[in-house]
Amino acid sequence: MTRDSRTGSARRRKCPRCGRPVLQQLVGRVAALDVTADDELLPADQAAALRTDNRLDWCLRTTRAGTELQWADCHRRRTPCPRPHVVDHVCTGPRVPSPARSRRRPVPVPAGQLTL
Template sequence: MNRRPSSSGGARRVRCRCGRTVLRQLVGNRAALDVTADADQLTPAEAAALREPNRLDWCLRTTKAGLDLRWADCHRREAECTRPHVIDHQCTAPPAAAMPQGRRPRTTSVPEGQLTLG
């Protein structure tokens, strides 16, 4: 009864448009982030070297339910983190606007920006 509710069921492996296997998960309990991270496991130092202002690294924990992404706040602690880390995915697929010839763009009956129930 005293357990914190998790925001998701953990990380799931999916394939990106560019063909790479990535991990997807909602990370956080209140205002969760929809994280898409490379599935390649790195050391905390390797992940920190790849970190940029808009590319975060995540601590990867293994639980009974499977893989779980957590905020990588372990780099602020004095002791070195021993868990693997992953880094936000940067997709190399062509933009969605570059559709193959012969396909029409999908149209909707509502103005752009309006949500539809479906």
Template sequence: MTRPPGSNGGARRERCRCGRTVLRQLVGNRAALDVTADADPLSAAAAAELREPNRLDWCVRQRKGGPDLAWVDRRNHPADCDRPHVIDHKCTAPAPAAHAHGRGQQGRRPRNTSVPEGQLTLG
């Protein structure tokens, strides 16, 4: 998570591995989304044009602690909103190199476990 649940610290500015400045925030109270959005402000109309099924646009409200991302709900969000908007970030950096057996375990044999592959265990 980008911030503890229940805190309303708003969005943090971070640098993506592709070099762009992005806004990161956990948006929502119950089923929150970990949002990474381009920090470049857009008009509501420009952000709506860039929207795709898996790329959302966000309304940026200014709070005491800085920017705060809010859902752009078609039913409750005015089409002529004058606040800045941002769009989900599409990273252009190459994917990080995967190791043969996970995190730096090159040359090691995989561990045998008593649970099926993909199931989490407490340890």
């Protein structure tokens, strides 16, 4: 869970792979998404231009408790959204090596016997 337990707002962190500043938060109440977004504020139209099928943009609302990420439903409005937006983080850091697999040799069995 990446929502700040005291305030419900987004947490500012650094990406463990590339070191860029990011915002992390659970967005939504029922079926929440764990969002990691770049901490680079953009106008709504620029954020919408960076949006793809696998990269969403988020509306940033500032409250007394802190910064909160919200679904960017404001693209449907006739007037541009006055709030800043952020987009999902795409990490450019080196890949984390996967754990080594054990290379067990199969146990030899007599011919005709099935192995499990």
